[in-house]
Amino acid sequence: MPEKSLNPDEKLQLEFNRWATAGEGEKMERHHLDITEKTIRLMDLRPGERVLDLGCGAGWATRLLARLVADGPEGFGQVVGLDISDEMIRSARTASKDFENILYVWGSAQQIPWEENFFDKVLSVESFYYYPDQERALHELFRVMAPHGRMFLLINLYKDNPYSLQWVDQLKVPVQVRSEAEYVELLKKHAFENVEARRIPDDTPTPDDYQTKSFRNLEDLRAFKRIGALLLMASKPDLRTPAPGYTIY
Numbered sequence: 001m002p003e004k005s006l007n008p009d010e011k012l013q014l015e016f017n018r019w020a021t022a023g024e025g026e027k028m029e030r031h032h033l034d035i036t037e038k039t040i041r042l043m044d045l046r047p048g049e050r051v052l053d054l055g056c057g058a059g060w061a062t063r064l065l066a067r068l069v070a071d072g073p074e075g076f077g078q079v080v081g082l083d084i085s086d087e088m089i090r091s092a093r094t095a096s097k098d099f100e101n102i103l104y105v106w107g108s109a110q111q112i113p114w115e116e117n118f119f120d121k122v123l124s125v126e127s128f129y130y131y132p133d134q135e136r137a138l139h140e141l142f143r144v145m146a147p148h149g150r151m152f153l154l155i156n157l158y159k160d161n162p163y164s165l166q167w168v169d170q171l172k173v174p175v176q177v178r179s180e181a182e183y184v185e186l187l188k189k190h191a192f193e194n195v196e197a198r199r200i201p202d203d204t205p206t207p208d209d210y211q212t213k214s215f216r217n218l219e220d221l222r223a224f225k226r227i228g229a230l231l232l233m234a235s236k237p238d239l240r241t242p243a244p245g246y247t248i249y
């Protein structure tokens, strides 16, 4: 099928399949590990919890989560890694053969193939700004999260980090560019509560001989890391009266 006639999710699948085939899935661990570890500390994960890793890529963060929730007095925790790229899912499965508590699923954030009220925590690393319909994805997240469940969306490309905007024209798929304030409003509009935003700087050093294709120069890269990623945190309320448009199952 010609690329032009693909729908937005199919275009994302095709592009991220290319990334996966080029080995980019595994390489992203190096770039995202520092900010992800800081976020995971904030997630306060407990053994027995059910976690969704949305846009899991090659699954390195999924495995970090799986170790933390695996086994404990609260039961056997499970992690679901979901991604639009079937090639990413294939690599993630291959690298996670030793884990009994991970399930990788191929699907879209805009139609999460899972039951309602299930996940205690959601992590999404560097994926949310690719979603063509972020409102639809938020609706889906709200649906699959358990009452009192909490989500953590880590976003590197956003208006308040001007250095990140250099990528917009380099990427081969369209992206959503919003500010922290716009994202906070969006989450509140979707009935999430305890909405918080934080900056998560990347404290890894950038060596002077580091080669970058994504930034004009190393000073821009360092400034980008200093400002850091935007972390959005929000909870699903324990709804007794559903918000307009939501059903309690």
Ligand SMILES: C[S@@+](CC[C@H](N)C(=O)[O-])C[C@H]1O[C@@H](n2cnc3c(N)ncnc32)[C@H](O)[C@@H]1O
Residues within 6 Å of the ligand: 009, 012, 016, 025, 028, 029, 032, 054, 055, 056, 057, 058, 061, 082, 083, 084, 085, 088, 107, 108, 109, 110, 124, 125, 126, 127, 130, 131, 132
């Ligand atoms: C920049 S990569 C980050 C991957 C991984 N979280 C990491 O940090 O290594 C973005 C990921 O989001 C996935 N993605 C993009 N759009 C998606 C969508 N609509 N639904 C689910 N996953 C999506 C891509 O396939 C890709 O694996």
